[in-house]
Amino acid sequence: MISLAVDWLMLFSCTLTDMAVHLGFLLILNGLIGIHSITAVSKVSVRAGDSITIPCLYGSQYRNHVKYLCKGYYWSFCSEVVKTNQPHSSGKFSISDDKTQRIFNVTIKALTNDDTDYWCAVEINQGGDIKKYFHLSVARGTPSLYVDHQEMTGFNGDSVTISCKYTTAGEMKWCRLGGNCVTGSSGSIDGTTVTINSSVRNVFIVTMSGLTTQSSGWYLCVKGDFQMPVHVTVNDTPTTTSLATRRHFTTLSPPAGPVNLTSVSPDETLNSSVSVKLMSYIIPLSVLIFIVMMTLFIWFLCKRNKHTEEESSATATAEEVLTYTTVKHERKLDQAEAEVTYSNVKYTKKPSHKRSVAKSDEEVTYSSVVTTKQQPVQRF
Incomplete structure (x- = not known):
């Protein structure tokens, strides 16, 4: 009886061992074929x-x-x-x-x-x-966890900032999809420094600094049970600056020794060609504007001179044609109103009285001679 119990115990132990082996094999097989290999938000x-x-x-x-x-x-x-x-x-x-x-x-x-x-x-x-x-x-209203933009872009070596806004409670985290998370105020993900600022109400601000091209990928704002996916794209730092911001000031002086020829980079050649094309448009346009302005100025002067000459000619013609005459009418005085002149006439020889003929009406002088009898002087 005891031996039978021992046999059953050994059989049961072997069975458990086989089951454990098979279970482990199944777990390994599931891992190899990727049964749980999809990772996404929940x-x-x-x-x-x-x-x-x-x-x-x-x-x-x-x-x-x-x-x-x-x-x-x-x-x-x-x-x-x-x-x-x-x-x-x-x-x-x-x-x-x-x-x-x-x-x-x-x-x-x-x-x-x-x-x-x-x-x-x-x-x-x-x-x-x-x-x-x-x-x-x-x-219908404000979501429990959201961002303004799901797509963010940065440059190699720079930083990028993401504002995770929420209206729900729970632990806040910044995670990489399929990777590790930062739960405190600072940490790192795949070599990129991460800081989390939660001083603003209902917002925690995530800053990723020291970006590399390997930092590109999907990340998650996490608050409680909610996640919000954010994609970060990291581009290489531009090697050239825009034409408007890059200016070169060069002072030329006679060479002290042999001149070494250096090659010109494609960027400088491109900027030079752009500058030449720009000048080829600016110079003709400036000349055209100058010509138009000068033409308008000359036309204005000619019009003004012509107007002045017309006014002068009209004034001269009017002065040659018009003669201004002032006529003063004088009324001929009556004989009674004529001035009386008293004269003493001494008779030496009676002259003959002849009326002179007036040359014209303008030279007529009217005179009246009145003779009076001289009164004898009485002596006393």
């Missing part, structure tokens, strides 16, 4: 009528597989709305696959209350598709 708050882009990270073994978005709460009953081999099947949905970053992005436009339950999925040939569920919380 809950996103959005405003009704807006659009949202959701990134879905997949394993490298699915780089050449077909990806798609499935709509519905239950996986067994969800319907495919857009696929990478049919990217333009609907105007409401769009999908793109970045095989280098191993991320396919799905965009949903004109969000409504019906847009709540979706699955990121990858087709598996001769097997079950892998998938990841995410929920969209569509709000």
